[in-house]
Amino acid sequence: MKVIIYSKDIYSYGAMLISGILKEKHNYDVKLVRNLSENNLFLNSDVVIFSLYSTLNILDENIKNTIELIKKSGKTRVYVAGPVSAYPEIILNELNLDGVILGEGELTTPEIILGGKNGLAYFKNDEIIKNNVEKKPELDFSKIYIPKDIEKQTVRGANIYMETHRGCLGHCTFCQVPEFFGRDIRSKPLELILNEVKALKRRGVNRIAISGGTGSLYNFKNSLNRDNFIEMVKSVSEIIGKENLSIPDMRVDYIDEEILCAIRDYSIGWVFYGIESGSNELLKKMKKGTNTAKNLRAIKTAKECGVKVAGSFIVGHPDESEYDYLLTKDFIVDAELDDIFISAAEPIPGTELCKTVLNTKYEENPTFMVHSGQYRKYGLKENEARAYDLMMHSEMWKSNQKVITKNLAKVYLEEAKMQGADIRKVTELLFKYRNFII
Incomplete structure (x- = not known):
């Protein structure tokens, strides 16, 4: 059985894991690719799985055309898997497929490749059948598939984001992680993590980021398991080197001095907080479970421990007022972050x-509202204008300020426009299938 797994642009950890299971445990002839130029591989395979992570992937004309080409051969079955499987009705109506592999596919994919239907969504007599699987897999799989050129890829500065656990305790209204992986924390055995790190290092990987949504939740059992988290970070660091390890993603309510000092001592010494807004009212609507005082305290604690802090902010949320936005600008002044990332609010199905976006009229949604303020000469939507303005504002209040040149301003303007265009495409697609979602 020849199986191709396509992972768009990067070798995602999920695609590497499924590939390893199919190859090592089931002896399939598996190849993992990240570009669409290898048509012969696709056409000469029994099964092709498109591992997709974003709603935008569904609208990608190159992906659509490749799927159509494969299906015309008449001999290859084509499936879609990954986080986009949360909305199979949209995928099955937009792409010509044999089915969508639902949820976490480690247990079901081997059966589906043999023709099974458990864990699959598919058309039958013009009706969509969804065979959901409630059971969540334990993270005790033996080997990931490591592509030969893995050391050449860069994902936010790392060659790979390595999964140590799944699940999130949060209820953030914009995040798909708890909906997809659940709110129970499932952690990998330390021995398996260390074996993967050693294998990645042998293959030439020189920068690893520890992932899982919130790094400190590793082995969480009703409370933070600091000792296990610190042991894991220290052990990984001893193999790959602290200068080659990052543990970026953290919630401000699941850190303390012990955890931050371990990040300082055993990694490159950065954390990435999802701050999102400087407005307590908007943070409540986002169900962040935190507030501006907690956010500022977490930033201060990290800096006192000698850890650099990056923060992410979301603009253009349907509930974000002009006053909320101005509070975010004020927060950035007070926080003095070391780095800042700005993104426009994206409605992810699930x-x-x-649902909030789909219940908001176009003319009241910043994604479609025409900006009439100081950047109106650029023809921006309101979410684009806020993203652009906050990018520029942030540069003046980072710990290491940059001079805003014309070239830098142009880069930020193009980034804001690109985000705006992408989110409009996604939103329009979701309105097309509103009845499936609401």
Whole structure:
């Protein structure tokens, strides 16, 4: 059985894991690819799985055309898997497929490749059948598939984001993680993590980021398991080197001095907080479970421990007022972050934000509202204008300020426009299938 797994642009950890299971445990002839130029591989395979992570992937004309080409051969079955499987009705109506592999596919994919239907969504007599699987897999799989050129890829500065656990305790309305992976924390055995790190290092990987949504939740059992988290970070660091390890993603309510000092001592010494807004009212609507005082305290604690802090912010949320936005600008002044990332609010199917967007009129949604303020000469939508303005504002209040040159301003303007265009495409697609979602 020849199986191709396509992972768009990067070798995602999920695609590497499924590939390893199919190859090592089931002896399939598996190849993992990240570009669409290898048509012969696709056409000469028994099964092709498209591992997709974003709603935008569904609208990608190159992906659509490749799927159509494969299906014309008449001999290859084509499936879609990954986080987009949360909305199979949209995928099956937009792409010509044999089915969508639902949820976490480690247990079901081997059966589906043999023709099974458990864990699959598919058309039958013009009706969509969804065979959901409630059971969540334990993270005790033996080997990931490591592509030969893995050391050449860069994902936010790392060659790979390595999964140590799944699940999130949060209820953020814009996030798909707890909806997809659940709110129970499932952690990998330390021995398996260390074996993967050693294998990645042998293959030439020189920068690893520890992932899982919130790094400190590793082995969470009703409370933070600091000792296990610190042991894991220290052990990984001893193999790959602290200068080659990052543990970026953290919630401000699941850190303390012990955890931050371990990040300082055993990694490159950065954390990435999802702050999202400087407005307590908007943070409540987002169900962040935190507030501006907690956010500022977490930033201060990290800096006192000698850890650099990056923060992410979301603009253009349907509930974000002009006053909320101005509070975010004020927060950035007070926080003095070391780095800042700005993104426009994206409605991901399966999230509360998606439903909020679909219940908001176009003319009241910043994604479609025409900006009439100081950047109107650029023809921006309101979410684009806020993203652009906050990017520029942030540069003046980072710990290491940059001079805003014309070239830098142009880069930020193009980034804001690109985000705006992408989110409009996604939103329009979701309105097309509103009845499936609401």
